[in-house]
Structure formats: structure tokens, C-alpha cells
Amino acid sequence: MSDTLDKLRQCIVDGDDDMATALTEEALQSGVDARDIVKTAIVPGIEQAGKLWQDNIYFMPDVVLSAEAFKAAMQVVKPYTQGLKTASRGKIILGVVAGDMHDLGKSIVIAMLMGAGFDVIDLGVDIPAATFIEKVKELKPDILGIGCYMTTTMLELKEVLRALEENGLRNTLKIMIGGVPTTQQFADEIGADAWGRDALDAVAAAKQLIEKVR
């Protein structure tokens, strides 16, 4: 069985989503615990892709395909892990602000955060401030991640933070932001708790923020 798990890990590194799905199913049918599949094959696969990105061996297309393969494998194991006691680092909800449809960065961030053990809920793109508020109230995340990819929609982040403040929710969670036009300075200006330059930064920031929450 370790052969199947090795192949699965490699499929995620290689970004082969179809094969990742097939091998995850094969591992489950062979009786491997879903949590072991995640821990020994799926997560190491996405971590390896991140390492290759860091080392300038992988570029965006490679990482996107790895994230897709990760997502495909996770979808297969998801029904088997629901209800099981799994150690989660914390709950994060992520979304892209209103008027903005770019979700490439978010998809990679989600894969990396899940790989790092966070429970991640994706709100999607084009999310109005009111929806962020509603979801924060409903899901009570430890961290809210907000993305934007245009300089005009970047200004919407201020609106989300203002709305959180007005609804008395700002101090109930930590906020991290990201996206092409954002910077640490902008994060400071709007009062976010952290800024991620890329998915690796986002994971590091989330780990630090969760320490402060707990």
C-alpha cells in the first residue's frame, strides 16, 4: 500500500488530478484510513510542490496543477474524514471582495493552508461586505482571509474591515489579506493583522496568527 501512497504523493507533486483521484480511491478501497492518506501522501505532496516553488524549480502553472490535484484528492477523502476526530490548527474562511473575480491565488492559498492543517472554508469570489459579516457570524472563524486582485477592488477591503468593526466582530478574529496589488503597508493602513505576499507567506502568517488567537 505504501506504493500507492507514494504514487499518490508524486501525482500531487506532478499535478495530475485524474490520477490523484484514482489513487486516492484505490487507497481507500484497500482499507487505508482516510486520515493516513491525507497525512502520508496528500499533504506531503502539496508541501513538496511548495518547496519546489520556493526553490525556483516550479512556476505558477506547476503549482496550480499541484493545487488542483490536491483538491481532487481531498474531495475523495472528505466524506471519510467528516465526523472523525482530526486535529485542526484552526478555522479560516477566505473570500475575494465584491467586484473581483480573480481566484487563482486564493485556490493555491487554500490548498497550502489545508495542507498545513487548517480547516478552510472558501466563500468564493465577488463577495460583498455583508456576506463576509454574515459568514463570520455563522461560522465563527479564527481567521478571516480577504483577497483582491485589482487596485480598485483593493479599496473594498477597507469596507469589509469597517463593516466588521461596526458589527462588533473585529476583535473576535484575526484578519489576513493578500492579492497582487496589496502590500504590508496597505495591510497596516487598513488595520489587518497580517499580509501574505504569496501562499507560503499566507501559511506562515496563519500559523503565527493562530498562536495569538489560542
Place this chain on the structure above:
Amino acid sequence: MENNTADKKNSPSVTQDMNKGIQLNPHDPKTWWMAYAAQRPAWIPIMAPMAEHAQFLTGIPARQFYADAKINVHTLAALAAYYGFDNAMGVGDTYNYEAEAMGQKMIYSENAMPTVDSRDPLIKQPEDLKKIKVPDWLHAGRIRSVFDLIRLNAEMGMPGGKFCAPFSLAVNIRTYPLLIKDLRKNPEFAHDLFTFLADEILTSYLKCQKEHCGITAATAPDAWSAFPNLSPDLAEKWVVPYAERLFKNCLNFDVKAVVAGSCDYCEERIEKFDKAILFRCFDVQKKLAFGMPMVILGMGRWHEYPLEPVLEYLAQYKNNNIRAVVMAQINARLLRDGPENRIIDLVKRLIDTFGRDYNLTVIMSNVPADTPPRHIHAAVSAVHTYGRLPLAENLDTVAFHIPEREPFQEYVHKMSGGIGLGF
């Protein structure tokens, strides 16, 4: 050294000659810039297609700004005259027009630039490609406003067509993850898609621009193929052949259609800066420039990258007495965040490094919406001071200060005699 290679079409001297004797018309901000352009001293040019900043600064609703060519061009011309740019081209959401005309669903909002709805791509399955028809360009989407924009730009001495590069257009109608998967798993379909976009869609679009706007050249941005969105190897395989194909197609009706900005080196992490990859990116750019010796220092962190490797690459031209073109951009986030002295230092460094042996143009692209105008004034003043021709031997001896300027609204009030921008 012979100045035999620069594209002089939009150079200050050309627009200066064209605009000599222009009469200021308070109702027409195009003339504000044209009058300014006619009396500029000789300096290294600086230009800034800055739609988002213009829309934000003026408060014009996005739905109007990106759909009405006159509003767009007049606003950008007024802004170009105010800041002192050497180019005043109207520019909209350049990547979206063709996709929208083909039927791609768009998202419009009050304050943001229109954007394609990536949740609902035009090509969901490879079979969808066969269903796409070449648009009736004169009646599709916002194409008429694009044609108006091209004509208004030409009135200011800046002719030229606009289009979206095949790769970026493919992303807009397919989404990036699906397209990347196609390149890996279904290359035949990817080839069919790019061929269709180059041969059918973009060739007919540019032919229509030729017929209705009289263009002889057109340029396309291609940010989706910038590095690391695409590796140089993938760009060689999936960008260059279709750009070449389009170029050849358009020569049949005497239009030079050039894809610019592909393989723009945009590594975000300075510790990952890699000279070998940068050179590979330049090699791809060289192929796309069809013989023009040039390098593009685009959206990357050029305020942090070393410039020596660029000189090393450019030596192939300098050693052969060829004066190459260097298009160097001030990073958009640096421009927004400042501080001013960091912006000024970058401009000075670019001019000192490239201003003497190369045809340098400084560009501010994608200027963030809420960029403080003082940061833009700082950048322009630095170019106008340090870039005054002939360049001083030692730029450290050049006195520099940022002139105090009135706010844009006050400038408009003064120039228009209280009328404003007229819309």
C-alpha cells in the same frame, strides 16, 4: 552610435511636431495635453496608462469610464497634461473587449474596472470552442467605444490599434487553471484554441480596426503570460508561435500587430531573483519584438532587482553599435506606497544606468487607484530633471525638488474656465 532602432512613433519629438500651433480649447482636454506636448523640452519620455487611478481621482462611475471613449480619453488627456506625461493615450480594460464581444460573461460594478466572470467561462469544455462565432465587430460588446478611443488617441498624435494577446484572451474565456491543464493534458485542443484566436478572432478584429480606424500598427498586453504565470519554456511553446502567426496574418493588410509584455519578469521574492531566468524571459521578448532590439523591465520589483544583469544582456546590442530600447516601469506598489525618495531614487538609477546608451522610456503602468498624486509628481519631476537631455555626466550634481502642485480638480477648473471635464 546610430539611433536606428527606436520606435519613434510615440516619441516626444513626433507628438511635439504634430501638436505645434495647437489652440487651447477649454472644452477639449485633449488640447490641454497637446498644447503641453508641443512645448516640452527634450527629456527621457515618461508615460502612464492609468485608467484605475484616473477613474478613482475623478469619481467617474466605472460603467461610464470604461464604456464611453470620450469620457475616457478626455479624462486621461487632462490627467496627462496635469502630471506632465509624454503620452496621453486613452486606455480602458484592454484585456476584456474581445472576450466580451465573443460572449464571455462580464461583471460590471460602480467603482471597479469591468472584469470577466471566471465562474462562468465561455469555454467550459473543449467542445465549446466549435460553438464560438467570429463577432460582428462593429456591433459586439463595447467594440465601438474601442474604435472611438483609437480615433481620439490618433487625434492627439498617437495612432495605433489595441488588442488582447492570444494567450491572455484564452485565459479570459477559458480560465487560467483550465487552460494550464489543457496545455499539459490536451495540447491538441490548446493548439486549436490559440490558432482560432490568432487566425479567426484577432486577425478579423485588427482588420476591422484597419478599415474603420486606419491603423497601421497595434500592440497587445499579455500579463497572463508574464513570468512566473508562464515559464519561458511554456511561453516559447504557447505564446511565441501564435504571436508570430497573428503578426504574419496582419501583414497581409499592412498592420504590424505586436504582442508586448509576454514573459515580463515579475518574480515577487527578491531572494528568488534568477539571472538565467531573466535572460530567458528577455530572449522570448526579443522574438516577440520581431527584430526590434528591446527589453521590457515591466511589472516586477525593479526597485529591488539588480540592474547589472540587464546591462550584461544589453551588451549584445551595445557592442554592435545598436541603440536598443529599454522600457522600464516604476513598480505600481512602490508608486502607491512610496516614500517619495524611494521612487525618485529608482528613476534616477534607471536614467543613470540606461539613459545614455539606450532609448529609455520610463513607464508607470497599472497605477493603483488611490496612489497619492504627490508620488506621481515626484516620479515625473525626477524624470524631467534627471532625464533632461543631454544627460548630466553626474546625476548627483543635478539639483532636484518636487514642485508644489495644485490638486487635479483645481487644475481642471483653471484649464476649463470653470466648466470642468464636461461630463
